[in-house]
Amino acid sequence: MTGAEVIERPYFYTLPVWLIAAFYLIAALSLAVFFYGVFRKIKRYRQGRRDASQPFTAAGLLRAAVDVITNRTILRGELLGGVGHLLLFAGFAILFVATLLVLVDNDILRLLLPQWSFLKGDFYLGFSWGADLGGMLLLCGFLILAIRRGVVKPAAFQYAERLQPQGFPKPGTLVRQDWLLLGLVGLAGVGGFLVETFRIRATEPVFETVSFAGWAFSGWLAGMGLSQQGARAAFGYIWYLHALTALGLIAYIPYSKAWHILVGWYGLALRPAQRGAAMAAALKQTGEGYASVADFTRDELVMLDACIRCGRCHVACPAATAGFALSPRDLILALQRYVTNGDGASTAGAVPDAWLWSCTTCVACDDVCPLGVLHVPMLIQLRRRLVADGAIESRLQEAMTNLNRYGNSLGQSPRNRPKWTQGLPFKIKDARKEPVEYLWFVGDYASFDPRLAEATRSTAMVFEKAGLNFGILYESEQNSGNDVRRAGEEGLFEMLRDKNMKALEKARFEKIVTTDPHSYQALKNEYDGFRVMHAVELVDELLQQGKLTASNKREVKVTYHDPCYLGRYNGVYDAPRRVLASAGARIAEMPRHGAEAWCCGAGGGRIWMEDVPGIKERPAESRVREAAALGGVEALVVCCPKDMVMFQDALKTTGLEGKLVVWDAMELVKEAVCS
Numbered sequence: 001m002t003g004a005e006v007i008e009r010p011y012f013y014t015l016p017v018w019l020i021a022a023f024y025l026i027a028a029l030s031l032a033v034f035f036y037g038v039f040r041k042i043k044r045y046r047q048g049r050r051d052a053s054q055p056f057t058a059a060g061l062l063r064a065a066v067d068v069i070t071n072r073t074i075l076r077g078e079l080l081g082g083v084g085h086l087l088l089f090a091g092f093a094i095l096f097v098a099t100l101l102v103l104v105d106n107d108i109l110r111l112l113l114p115q116w117s118f119l120k121g122d123f124y125l126g127f128s129w130g131a132d133l134g135g136m137l138l139l140c141g142f143l144i145l146a147i148r149r150g151v152v153k154p155a156a157f158q159y160a161e162r163l164q165p166q167g168f169p170k171p172g173t174l175v176r177q178d179w180l181l182l183g184l185v186g187l188a189g190v191g192g193f194l195v196e197t198f199r200i201r202a203t204e205p206v207f208e209t210v211s212f213a214g215w216a217f218s219g220w221l222a223g224m225g226l227s228q229q230g231a232r233a234a235f236g237y238i239w240y241l242h243a244l245t246a247l248g249l250i251a252y253i254p255y256s257k258a259w260h261i262l263v264g265w266y267g268l269a270l271r272p273a274q275r276g277a278a279m280a281a282a283l284k285q286t287g288e289g290y291a292s293v294a295d296f297t298r299d300e301l302v303m304l305d306a307c308i309r310c311g312r313c314h315v316a317c318p319a320a321t322a323g324f325a326l327s328p329r330d331l332i333l334a335l336q337r338y339v340t341n342g343d344g345a346s347t348a349g350a351v352p353d354a355w356l357w358s359c360t361t362c363v364a365c366d367d368v369c370p371l372g373v374l375h376v377p378m379l380i381q382l383r384r385r386l387v388a389d390g391a392i393e394s395r396l397q398e399a400m401t402n403l404n405r406y407g408n409s410l411g412q413s414p415r416n417r418p419k420w421t422q423g424l425p426f427k428i429k430d431a432r433k434e435p436v437e438y439l440w441f442v443g444d445y446a447s448f449d450p451r452l453a454e455a456t457r458s459t460a461m462v463f464e465k466a467g468l469n470f471g472i473l474y475e476s477e478q479n480s481g482n483d484v485r486r487a488g489e490e491g492l493f494e495m496l497r498d499k500n501m502k503a504l505e506k507a508r509f510e511k512i513v514t515t516d517p518h519s520y521q522a523l524k525n526e527y528d529g530f531r532v533m534h535a536v537e538l539v540d541e542l543l544q545q546g547k548l549t550a551s552n553k554r555e556v557k558v559t560y561h562d563p564c565y566l567g568r569y570n571g572v573y574d575a576p577r578r579v580l581a582s583a584g585a586r587i588a589e590m591p592r593h594g595a596e597a598w599c600c601g602a603g604g605g606r607i608w609m610e611d612v613p614g615i616k617e618r619p620a621e622s623r624v625r626e627a628a629a630l631g632g633v634e635a636l637v638v639c640c641p642k643d644m645v646m647f648q649d650a651l652k653t654t655g656l657e658g659k660l661v662v663w664d665a666m667e668l669v670k671e672a673v674c675s
């Protein structure tokens with residue numbers, strides 16, 4: 001470095017004044033287009049209703065800040081895409097700060113207060129090194145994401161032509177839009193380096209060795225025969241090309257999925273700590289469902305816009321994978337489109353009915369979304385609208401009629417509800433007539449389905465063995481209404497809940513226990529103020545307290561299926577595994593377990609509906625194949641009556657009967673503690 005050299009950057013270098021003036025004009029235009037887009041977005045969000053039920057909290061905001069800075073929700077589950085995005089994000093953040101510094105220094109201080117200009121000397125050297133680092137990170141991220149999109153081509157990026165609402169973008173259009181944004185980012189990154197490289201080549205300031213990448217490229221260009229004059233002559237063109245790309249990118253942000261840069265944190269800050277309780281709060285509102293944009297909450301309208309089309313919800317969706325019409329990603333895109341173009345029009349036709357009826361409400365989509373988009377509450381609100389309009393799926397209608405008439409979906413006389421108790425060596429207390437500690441809410445399938453009678457009796461035997469003071473509601477129990485509510489029949493849900501509440505209010509008990517995760521969700525989160533346990537949670541406690549002893553352990557290798565309404569909705573993952581281990585079982589986990597468990601396909605009222613023609617493989621069939629593929633596993637253990645029914649059927653249709661059996665966890669426990 002020579003003593004005479006001034007350590008700073010000539011920003012516009014060879015550009016004539018008129019081109020500099022034109023640049024500021026174009027920059028102003030770009031900002032005007034950007035802010036017009038922002039204004040339109042905000043105007044649209046303000047069409048939604050306010051929802052005070054799930055406000056921002058300091059903890060939520062803090063968690064969102066950590067999510068954004070670390071990219072941990074993006075890294076979760078998809079390493080290549082996660083690392084690519086993290087590098088791109090880090091590079092973008094550094095270059096954004098560097099651009100702000102240049103803006104303040106060059107466009108404000110050097111013009112108004114030159115003595116305060118700070119981008120010189122050692123600070124400039126640090127800045128220049130940092131900007132090079134940012135540029136390199138951005139380009140590495142870009143390369144990874146481009147290779148992933150163009151070469152690896154994960155299933156998440158495949159936009160299959162499926163039943164779609166009118167005007168839904170064609171797969172090719174979506175793919176081109178995705179490439180356009182990624183291409184603009186890559187071009188901006190490459191352009192930044194070219195500007196730097198040509199400037200360094202033209203001026204060759206020794207201190208610019210800190211710009212390690214620009215310096216190296218400049219040396220390479222010199223080696224290729226580019227003269228200083230040549231670099232000087234080309235600089236202006238390259239500078240302008242880069243400026244136009246960057247300004248174009250800024251203007252494009254509110255009109256593309258790059259909008260997530262500004263609103264991606266929103267859904268993360270509102271991400272519920274417990275999905276079951278949050279869902280209950282969301283479903284308390286607007287019993288008639290969503291008929292227009294004004295029915296969506298403002299939070300939902302922002303969340304819709306945050307979607308980056310990563311397709312993770314699409315891949316995690318059992319309905320989409322099975323070949324049903326629905327894709328949760330396309331649902332969000334269709335709603336985005338409706339909100340953008342709808343101008344207050346009805347939601348009818350915004351999303352095909354078949355999409356809405358395909359959902360099992362397993363919340364895998366909500367759980368996996370790296371931006372915290374909540375699909376399912378909106379989907380249920382749209383189902384409510386269909387029900388209000390009488391556009392209900394035919395077999396679902398039949399189940400609803402049964403529920404209305406008999407209080408159960410199977411069309412059975414209420415007198416048959418306690419029939420399963422016949423054959424027990426003791427009489428179960430009638431909680432309507434005498435006080436009990438535990439009120440056992442048995443549920444429809446566990447009460448009526450003959451395939452489940454043995455499992456239900458096993459539960460009774462285990463409770464009796466533990467000396468539990470428990471009873472049931474006998475004929476007074478009604479379906480809890482969980483799936484009725486998910487199917488969009490809010491009125492019927494309220495009727496069933498009122499009837500159950502009346503019976504429960506007459507009974508004297510301290511806690512409710514149930515083997516049915518669907519009833520568990522409803523009673524715990526959607527009824528009023530009960531203490532509710534799943535049977536496996538209670539048995540886990542009893543085993544730990546020594547009130548139950550597993551004296552006849554059956555050493556057997558099993559796998560365990562996490563029911564959606566126990567796992568993802570209510571976070572109960574460990575208790576069933578502890579209980580099974582206590583009973584002697586060794587658990588081999590399926591690849592999709594815990595929060596990533598594959599839904600059996602029964603939830604959200606799907607168990608009552610017709611199969612879809614042309615279906616590839618039912619979710620339950622995929623699940624039993626996954627269990628059987630583990631090898632050496634004797635049984636698929638469940639703790640949901642609906643799982644038992646679904647998986648037993650799936651064993652038959654997949655030809656896996658004889659190779660695998662389905663057990664209820666309580667059957668294993670009974671064998672261990674009662675023999």
Ligand code: SF4
Pocket residue numbers: 313316317318319320326327328358359360361362363364365366375376599
């Ligand atoms: S809740 Fe489950 S079935 Fe419904 S859209 Fe989401 S992932 Fe698909």
Ligand code: SF4
Pocket residue numbers: 306307308309310311312313314328329332368369370371372373
């Ligand atoms: S909703 Fe979420 S998971 Fe689904 S495509 Fe959009 S960002 Fe990805």
